[in-house]
Structures are given as structure tokens and as C-alpha cells.
Amino acid sequence: MDSLQNHLLIAMPSLKDTFFERSVIYLCEHNEQGAMGLMINRPIGVDVNELLRQMELDDFHTIESINSKVLVGGPVGQEKGFVLHTPQPQWSNSQQISDDLMLTTSRDVLTSLGSKDAPEQFIVALGYAGWGRHQLEQELADNTWLSIPANTDLMFNTDHESRWQKATESLGFDIWQLSSQTGHA
Numbered sequence: 001m002d003s004l005q006n007h008l009l010i011a012m013p014s015l016k017d018t019f020f021e022r023s024v025i026y027l028c029e030h031n032e033q034g035a036m037g038l039m040i041n042r043p044i045g046v047d048v049n050e051l052l053r054q055m056e057l058d059d060f061h062t063i064e065s066i067n068s069k070v071l072v073g074g075p076v077g078q079e080k081g082f083v084l085h086t087p088q089p090q091w092s093n094s095q096q097i098s099d100d101l102m103l104t105t106s107r108d109v110l111t112s113l114g115s116k117d118a119p120e121q122f123i124v125a126l127g128y129a130g131w132g133r134h135q136l137e138q139e140l141a142d143n144t145w146l147s148i149p150a151n152t153d154l155m156f157n158t159d160h161e162s163r164w165q166k167a168t169e170s171l172g173f174d175i176w177q178l179s180s181q182t183g184h185a
Contacts, residue, residue, distance in 0.1 A: 005028065005030045006097055006098040006149070006150045007026075007148060007149055008040075008147065008154070010145060010146045010164065010167045011023045011025075012144055012175070014143070019075055020129075023039050024040050025039050026150060030136065032133065034131045034133050034136070035130070037128065037129045038071070038073040038125045038128055038129070040071060040084075040123055040160075040163060041071070041163035043069035043071055043160050044072050047068050047070065049068065050070075069160065070125070072126065072127060073129070074129030080127065081110075081125070082104070082124070082125045083105075083109045083119075083124050085103075085119035085123070086119045086120045086122070086156075087100070090117070093108060098150065100152050101150070110124070121152070123155065148170055151167075151170065
């Protein structure tokens, strides 16, 4: 299977009453060993300003943006923070994922948020979603997820509560009309 790195996973309606119900996940990595992604549409009820205060970062600036809420990145390692952000050359601790996005766990990006040195756009998440070898491929075959190429407008300029709906609309059909049994003859 081709890598789905830099794609969005859209939870099928059949994931009702699960951790991933109506989730949209940005895949940061997908290779032979497995996959890792960040859920981009579920705020945890804390804004980035409060997180920075809790981390006792002295030089932080107040942040006012659509992405100023801290998100649940996934069920794994929820004590670990991630910043998905637009590229800038000075972030040597950030991993380039695509031409449009970088990922880091480094505090240097966090301390820059709200300042002139900050990435233009960012998402802060705690935890991540992870899949072992061939696990995501099996879930895709089981019609658990649909995938689309990453869309930074949806990721950074659409409010959190609307991201799943906007992602499903981009598919060009009504997702509620799909059966979880599609493709299983």
C-alpha cells in the first residue's frame, strides 16, 4: 500500500460510541512499521495560553486564533505534547512532514507562539493515535476510515467542531449513505 503520510483519516459513521467517533486525524507518518497521527478536531477544554502558563514558560505571548485550543491528539501518550505547524527554517528540532507542515515535540516552538517568530499556523495536541505494522491497512480494508490528501485550509482555518463535516463533504458524496459493509461481497 502507498504511504498515507500527509493525508487525513476521516472516521466512518460506524465508529459511533468509540474514542474516534467523528474524528479527523492528520497522518504524520505511515510506513512499513505502522502509522502515527494527530486527531485535529477534538479540543480538551484548555487553551494554549493556559497550557503555556502551566508549563511556566516565561516569555509566552497571548494567542488568539482558531487553533488556540489544545487538542486531544489521540489515546496514546497523552502526557506528550506535539505541535503541528507551518514550516520555518529556524525550527531545527521540527521534522518536515510535507512542503506545508512540520511536527515537533520541542518547547522552542511553544515559547514562540504569539510572537513575531511563531509559525504562521499551528495545532497543539496532547497524545497521538498510533497503529502497528499493517494495522491501519486492515482498518482501511474494514471500512473504518476514509482518507483524503491533507488540506491545510481545513486543518487551520475551519473551526474544530466543523472539521469532520467539512472533511466528509470534500469527498463529494454523503458519508451517511455509506454502509460499513461496502466492498465486502
